[in-house]
Amino acid sequence: MTKNMENLNNPGLTGKNRIYLVVAIAILIIIAIAIGIFWTTSSQNKPTANCGDNVCQLNENVRTCPRDCLIKNNNQQSLCGDGICSILETNSDTCSQDCDQDKPKEKITPDDPQATKNQLTNNQLFAWAGGTIDLSNDTKYISDLGIVNADTNALWDGPKGSAIETEKGRYDFSYLDVAIKELKNAGINNTCLAINPSNKLYDIQHGVMTNSSQWQAYNNFLEALIAHYPSVNCWQIVRELNEEKFSGTPERYAELISFSSKIIRKINPQAIIVFGALPYELREQTHRENFLKDVLAKTNDFDAIDIHLHQGLSKETGVKMVEEAVNYYKAQLTGSKKIFFETSSYSGQPKGYLEQTEQDQADDLIARLNKLKELGVDRINLEGGLYQRFYFLFVGGKPTGHLEYFEHNALVWNCAIDDETDDNNCISGNKKKSYYALKTWLTE
Secondary structure (H helix, E strand, C coil), X not given: CHHHHHHHHCCCCCHXXXXXXXXXXXXXXXXXXXXXXXXXXXXXXXXXXXXXXXXXXXXXXXXXXXXXXXXXXXXXXXXXXXXXXXXXXXXXCCCHXXXXXXXXXXXXXXXXXXXXXXXXXXXXXXXXXXXCCCXXXXXXXXXXXXXXXXXXXXXXXXXXXXXXXXXXXXXXXXXXXXXXXHHHHCCCCEEEEEEECCEHHHCEECCECCCHHHHHHHHXXXXXXXXXXXXXXEEEEEEECCCCCCCCCHHHHHHHHHHHHHHHHHHCCCXXXXXXXXXXXXXXXXXXXXXXXXHHCCCCCCCEEEEEECCCCCCCCHHHHHXXXXXXXXXXXXXXXXXXXXXXXXXXXXXXXXXXXXXXXXHHHHHHHHHHHHXXXXXXXXXXXXXXXXXXXXXXXXXXEEEEEECCCCCECCCCCHHHCCCCCCCCCCECHHHHHHHHHHXX
């Protein structure tokens, strides 16, 4: 009787009952976790309110909204939200959560319609300009200077290995792919490509097309080029409007730029179309004095003009002529066209020019850059690259081995031909005073 009373006063569990209770609690916990996982997964996979707007929002992923976040182009596809900005996602409007991470939010580029000229830093205004041949000579200096913009060429036809179409209908972008990758690795974020519409396969010389088959060949090439480089948002129609690159009339060029713009905008509606570079010397050619004005009478289908005023002016006249050139062409523009300007200065004494020291070159270059910024241009290109180059005379398309001219406007010495350096103590790779002056200017 006493033992039974003790059991009633201490209602504990036996060992077996405790085991049953623990097992029951564990089962309840597992069921609760499973319900939670199911609920979370269902919520994540539920389409968002914005699904179908063609933008992969931050609250969307490939499971909740595959129509927005699974990006396709022909046989390629990319997953928006995986943290990798692929070539299919390079337009930040398509996948900002992947591609905006590489772009500082406070940084405004010259191509940004929200930007005002006063908000742009010197480095955002500045661009390296040069060819794709021997590009590796410049890339380490591009990186050291912190340059982020570049202008180079997309050669439909050209020197062996660099041309895109050397067999009809077959496009080889490998050479240009390597060049653009080199520039990107050096720190370039924005590249503008100049198209030179000449190709001996179709008997198109100096950029002038005269029959429908030539226009169709150019159309096919241009479509393939723009589609291959979806991240390039700046295209120039003819690098420079001199007699060699384009020998046609203003009316012919109006037809060319209008035709090109329609193709480019069809594939990349956000692209900036740049008018072929206007060497300031055009004003001295009677038949081309009003070239820009005459083109504008036919078409307005471009976004920016490009003006070239290179080394053939000393520090005594350089800044004055830069201002005159900008005002000369600006007066002919209508609407809100951008103005790009390419210039340089020199040291030594090129044939026919005044002799200048390294300090003269540095002073002249910085004075030109400051004047261009003051005038409100949208992009300033440094002509000729950074590493000194030599040009050899070609006859019949073949090099003769004879020096044609030595380019004095580079910022880094190349002493391969000593008698052209104007410096008995020249050491290849040594940076001129203009190099250090530019480096300081780019950080201001």
